Amino acid sequence: MLSxxxxxxxxxxxxxxxxxxxxxxxxxxxxxxxxxxxxxxQLVDExxxxxxxxxxxxxxxxxxxxxxVLGQVLASGFLAMxxxxxxxxxxxxxxxxxxGRQAAAxxxxxxxxxxxxxxxxxxxxxxxxxxxxxxxxxxxxxxGLNVGSTNPAQLAQGIAIALYNTAFGLMVAIPALMFWxxxxxxxxxxxxxxxxxxxxxxxxxxxxxx
Numbered sequence: 001m002l003s004x005x006x007x008x009x010x011x012x013x014x015x016x017x018x019x020x021x022x023x024x025x026x027x028x029x030x031x032x033x034x035x036x037x038x039x040x041x042q043l044v045d046e047x048x049x050x051x052x053x054x055x056x057x058x059x060x061x062x063x064x065x066x067x068x069v070l071g072q073v074l075a076s077g078f079l080a081m082x083x084x085x086x087x088x089x090x091x092x093x094x095x096x097x098x099x100g101r102q103a104a105a106x107x108x109x110x111x112x113x114x115x116x117x118x119x120x121x122x123x124x125x126x127x128x129x130x131x132x133x134x135x136x137x138x139x140x141x142x143x144g145l146n147v148g149s150t151n152p153a154q155l156a157q158g159i160a161i162a163l164y165n166t167a168f169g170l171m172v173a174i175p176a177l178m179f180w181x182x183x184x185x186x187x188x189x190x191x192x193x194x195x196x197x198x199x200x201x202x203x204x205x206x207x208x209x210x
Contacts, residue, residue: 011128011165015121019172022117025110026179033183038107038190039070044197047074048204055082055208069103070194077198077205085210092205096198103194107187111180118176125169132162 035041047064050056055078056064065075076099080087136159 011124011131012168014124015128015165015168015172018117018121018124018176022114022172022176022179025114025117026175029110029114029179029183032109033107033186033190037068039193039197040068043068043070044074044201047071047078047201051078051204051208069106069190070197073099073103073194073198074201077201081205081208087209089202089206093202096202100191100194100198104187104191107190111183111187114176114180114183118173118180121169121173121176122166123169125166125172128165128169129162132165133159136162 050060061075061078061082064071064078073096077092077096080092080095084091
């Protein structure tokens with residue numbers, strides 16, 4: 001592998017950097033987008049249960065806020081009701097929606113960078129191949145001028161080495177694109193589920209108004 005990297009030349013190093021960054025982003029997203037950290041299935045039921053007889057205390061709200069991304073949205077509803085018991089329905093829903101948008105942005109963090117790697121890696125590989133081909137033909141041209149002939153075997157070997165960059169670029173881009181689409185679909189599913197849960201929770205909070 002090291003010999004291939006050395007043979008491919010300096011254009012392969014940006015691709016290696018992209019592969020390392022892409023792998024780090026994939027691992028980070030897998031860790032951050034776990035269901036228990038985003039939207040635990042029973043969290044809304046638990047939040048409603050602890051507030052059937054009134055708003056919970058500040059410790060419960062703080063625990064809910066630290067629990068998950070959905071917990072932050074639900075906690076914002078409790079905080080809004082605590083600060084303004086007679087809050088209007090529009091103000092309550094707007095507050096929950098604003099917190100929900102912030103939560104959605106948090107879920108989409110780093111996905112843009114992963115998409116950029118998926119788009120840029122093939123181009124970087126092609127750039128490396130073009131640079132390698134230019135160097136190969138320039139060297140063959142110089143050899144032809146000096147010796148009077150070119151070596152087809154050496155030329156074929158040089159072209160193969162130049163194509164390493166394109167192959168490596170595709171090896172980086174294809175997994176990055178697949179993981180980006182997977183995480184994007186996962187985030188969309190989380191956002192939809194959080195919207196449904198927030199709507200249900202908002203209806204419950206409105207029943208707590210004096």
